[in-house]
Amino acid sequence: MTVRVGVVTFPGSLDDRDAMRAVRLAGAEPVALWHGEHDLKGVDAIVLPGGFSYGDYLRAGAIAARSPIMAEVIDAANGGMPVLGICNGFQILVEAHLLPGGLIRNDHGDFIRRDQKLRVESTDSAWTNGFTAGQEIVIPLKNGEGGYIADDATLDRLEGEGLVAFRYVDVNPNGSLRDIAGLRNERGNVVGLMPHPEHAVEAGFGPDTDLAMRSGTDGLTFFTSVLKQSVLN
Amino acid sequence: MSDAVAPAIPQPDTVDNAIATPDKHQPYDALGLKADEYQQIREILGRRPTSGELAMYSVMWSEHCSYKSSKVHLRQFGQKVSDEMREHLMVGMGENAGVVDIGEGWAVTFKIESHNHPSYIEPFQGAATGVGGIVRDIISMGARPVAVMDALRFGAIDHPDTARVLPGVVSGISFYGNCLGLPNIGGETWFDPVYQANPLVNALAVGALRHEDLHLANARGVGNKVVLFGARTGGDGIGGASILASDTFSEGGPTKRPAVQVGDPFAEKVLIECCLELYREGLVEGIQDLGAAGISCATSELASNGDGGMVIDLDAVLLRDPSLTAEEILMSESQERMMAVVEPSKLDAFLAVTAKWDVETSVLGEVTDTGRLVIHWRGEKIVDVDPRTVAVDGPVYNRPMQRPEWLDALNADSARALPRASDDSELRAQALRVLGGPNQADASLITNQYDYYVIGNTALAMPDDAGMIRIDEESGLGVALATDANGRYCQLDPYAGAQLALAEAYRNVAATGANPRAVSDCLNFGSPENPEVMWQFARAVEGLADGCLELGIPVTGGNVSFYNQTGDVPIHPTPVVAVMGVIDHVDRRLPSGWQDEGENLYLLGV
């Protein structure tokens, strides 16, 4: 049975088609979901893609987090459905309180695009189980408001419970506290991160690697992980 | 406006009124019209223009919209063409953007345009709205925009004003392009004090479409509805119109009319998706973006290119600022708006699509066969013109030209006169100085702010010599683009300089493995009223046209930007040339960098 992965399009979503392509390349069936509806169309997992939903003028992700479909996404996530938030999707998850903390303007003030090295800190999640703990991967990062902040107590709890899913390696591109690039929730079904795995799924269009330019496909594992998980369930 | 002071009720200057008061003084000169141009308008109409008509003529006959000084020269691009150059051309010069067949049922449309002056006044918004404008040109052809590029010229890198202009321009381009989700796949950055108070911000957009999706901007079909959709109309960019407003208002009229426009890339992104859905569902007959000259331009051009007549009710325009006068509404340059021609039977479906995307829409009027563009406001007829006299048959000038007297001396003063390095260390110091110059420096401070990953089809981008985009995911068909210019060569010899820019862009595209197929250009020059500048312009156009004929690729469109000068000092002539090439499979692309150890290096050419 093919696994069906929903990709939500909000007004201002940009990487929705890329996320659908990534789902397809991983062997699952992408299903387009619309922000204004309450219908999850019976999908097995959900991706909240990157972009600038509603222009991100208020706080990144803030308005999208209050859209009709998010009521369903929040319920589904609380019920255990795998949900991945990429960049703006991560911001939406945070604004929807599915993950703690907040994302603010990069400390240097500018939008930045770079091929970013990450360390996988937690493989106990629906979207990271295909990695090995401590594995270093390279996937593109592109954001203006990617600085992760939370108070010290929250940060300590995240560390203590192993909920930091990804950390920036070599360069902290946006001033994120404790180099946090991505988080998972306690249950492991919800994962959010600033870098873009869906831009590292197809050789020729991904980040540069030592082997060849634009050959990086480390992002594919996110999508194959959820496939494996969904098939097992 | 606060409620306390009720806005004065503007008295519309009606057509009847214009007939009744033939001798009323009109501020045509303050609107940029010359006395003979104003006289010409009076002759065309057989009476004085209403202030609304004067607003329309003044913006549409401006250099920017009418190409009145450049037209006689630009004709060469259409004349110096061979069959080879026509072979792939689906839409040539004169439309919003040219369209080129790239095979497999696909076509590509691309164009480069300037936003120089606004970017000096307000770098962030000026550059941002420059990207927004060129992208709307691409959408209006029926294409999905797939990438942008930017060619930039700044003053001295260590000048304090460059520290204001450069970060603003770059973050404006970054903000708008990134929010639209269009990969930025390349461009140029150049520093020279001649651009100090007149930076150049040229933005390019490229879009892809299936052959059958091609749309042209025309208003055909009597009874078809004329619909305005997108952002509301506000007082943006109508500094000039306030002259008319103060003429119309007896007193207490609006005074605060900003010359700058603020862009909303989110609104434009939604507009793109909305337009593409309208095309897909076959709900529009013709479509036109609103840029400079706003509704004046869109109505007169749509009507001119179609059945020739249109009747519009200006009260139906949704306003952001209800105090706008008719003249201001006609001239407003509010961003993120489009005008469409829609069959009445499809209007409901059209409105359903715009509602789905939360895009505000209003029906302004309809297409007629009267040959007249008639505009009503507050129940009165305020415009009644032959639209072609506004949009097409404007004034054309054969401006005087003169080869600059200083040119020979400048050419004679060559590098040969400079002292040679006397020893190795001096040579080393000179080489390092050249390599350390800002124009050789790594551009990543700029390019790192641009997203080239979005859409997932970018095969080449910075730091490669050309950008490359996959158009068809199944077949791998793609296009490569490069932009180049060198103002210093053009200052020495505008004919050869333009050809060098063309040759460089052509080489940059060819070096990726793509076959160069078409050209767009943005011609940045000083004042056309300066005979030396006009000579430079004519020579550059001739050089470019001859070069294109030689290389066998047509100019499909572009943009002329005059009046780039500080005081009386013009910038170096800077024709920016963009070349687009086709590659059957992007997997066969060649990047600029070395890929593996042990590869051999060859130097080709002379």
Added chain:
Amino acid sequence: MPTIVVEVMPKAELLDPAGKAVAGAIHRLGENRITDVRLGKRFELHVDGEVDDALLDTARQLAADLLSNGVIEDVVSVHVADDAHASTGA
């Protein structure tokens, strides 16, 4: 037209890089009496009609739920503007 002003600031105990950048720029201009800067938001909500208590309550609710993110920001004020402090709405 009456205006409700909502003021939102980053929480004092959290990082505010934007404010820090402004403070740095002020110090580079030689002004050192200003030790620290925080950068927040100021919303003007233009109201059609009277501002009654119910509407002010609604505004407070909006300020807490939508206009600020309680995890990283504080609402420092919700008040009806006296004319001096409101920009003129178009």
Added chain:
Amino acid sequence: MPTIVVEVMPKAELLDPAGKAVAGAIHRLGENRITDVRLGKRFELHVDGEVDDALLDTARQLAADLLSNGVIEDVVSVHVADDAHASTGA
């Protein structure tokens, strides 16, 4: 520690995309008495020592030159915060 508050708003006659987006969100939540929203900035300048007239003048100057962009924004207020309206400085 005394605080000088600087309030900056987008010019009324210009488009304010941020305010527009927020107004849209408020309307979707069903609140239509709020017709229009403008979104500006609120700076808190924390001062070491007394705020005298000279420093307030300096703050006004900074507000005009650095904290706002006169082409598209207006400084609507520069004032010393009463405690109620300032977030607690760290």
